Amino acid sequence: MQKHSCRLAVTSLVLFVLALLAGCVANQGTNSTEKRYVVGPQGAEQRYVVGKDAAASRYLVDGERPTPAVAVAPAVVGETAGEAMPIAGEEEELKKAASTGDLEKFIDTHKPDELSFVAVQRLARPYLSIKDWQGASNVFTAHRAQFPGMEGRFDTIIGLLRAPARNPLVTNLGPGINTPGEEYHPVIGGHGNLLYFARDVGPRGGENIFVSAHDGVRWGEAVDMGRPVNTATHEVPLGVSLDGNLLTLFGNYANSFGRGDIFYAVQEDDCWSEVGHYQAPINTEHFDSDAMLPADGKTMLLVSDRPGGIGEAHKKGELFHNGYGGNTDIYIVVQT
DSSP states (O other): OOOTTOOHHHHHHHHHHHHHHTTOSOSOTTOTTOOOEEEESOOOOOOOOOSTTGGGOOEEEETTEEEEOEEOOOOOTTSOOOOOEEHHHHHHHHHHOOSHHHHHHHHHHHTTSHHHHHHHHHHHHHHHHTTOHHHHHHHHHHHGGGSTTOHHHHHHHHHHHHSOOOOOOOOOOOTTTOOSSOEEEEEEETTTTEEEEEEEOGGGTSEEEEEEEBOSSSBOOOEEOOTTTOOSSOEEEEEEOTTSOEEEEEEOOTTOSSSSEEEEEEEETTEEOOOEEOOTTTSOSSOEEEEEOOTTSSEEEEEEOOTTOSSSOOOTTSOBTTBSSOOOEEEEEEEO
8 A cells, every 4th residue: 555665755745735734834924825723612611500500501611621510400590509419429329320229219319410311321221232122212201201301302212212123234344354353443435445444453563554445346355554654553543535645543642732632644646644643723632533534625523522512521531421431522623
């Protein structure tokens, strides 16, 4: 997939041009070649208010540092809210709920907040694990009335569980792609004829990016992209541009701003450049990943746990909604 005869001058030029497109060249003034990006949502400040809408506003934003607040039941205007449990305490309580009775008690105590809805999902989990769709549907139906304002969410889930089975055909892509080890995070590139994915190759290189080409009949033998894209540390593909010449990837290199950043590589004449690093505002000191490239060539979709998101602020890796994925939001980067 590479030509080692690629000239350094070409690589440097490609990296410089892409840096301009990503707004990565600092202090360029109003130069006509400079590209700036706008990241959304803009993260309007949310404040905690005890009163009618308290349940919908459950955390403080102090500058750029979200601070967990306390959970309260919706209070009638003019009434005084009682003592509230910290959000972290409610998370721990749900984490310890092991039996059906524990989960039902948690729901009765905290309904109709988001963690109570997570408890309903946990009640349905045993039925889902054995594909008892009717049993899972009954769980959501039985608790629907306890969640005023969430009826639409419950109805959508119940409708999906009661929908007729479609019996889709699932086929393994075969030994050209899959091995006895792990393959994951597939990304279709080019015009649908290239498949990029991650494979853990162990101590010799951690997670590496592999690519397979489709010949019109089947996927060919996947090959390691090799250097300069793959290194001794971890690389995972995130997105590929429509023309197949820009690859975004997740890495955790020494120059990362936070706990993993978004990087890129550029292809010219079948030669991939050294991996480049997107600067702010694409990358932050927080978790940033899943950079997908829509066909218009001017936007990027990414996932981040940066401040200013919707809902309670939780970093990836923190206990949230009975898991450790944090509260990540989807952002769009627009070239302007």
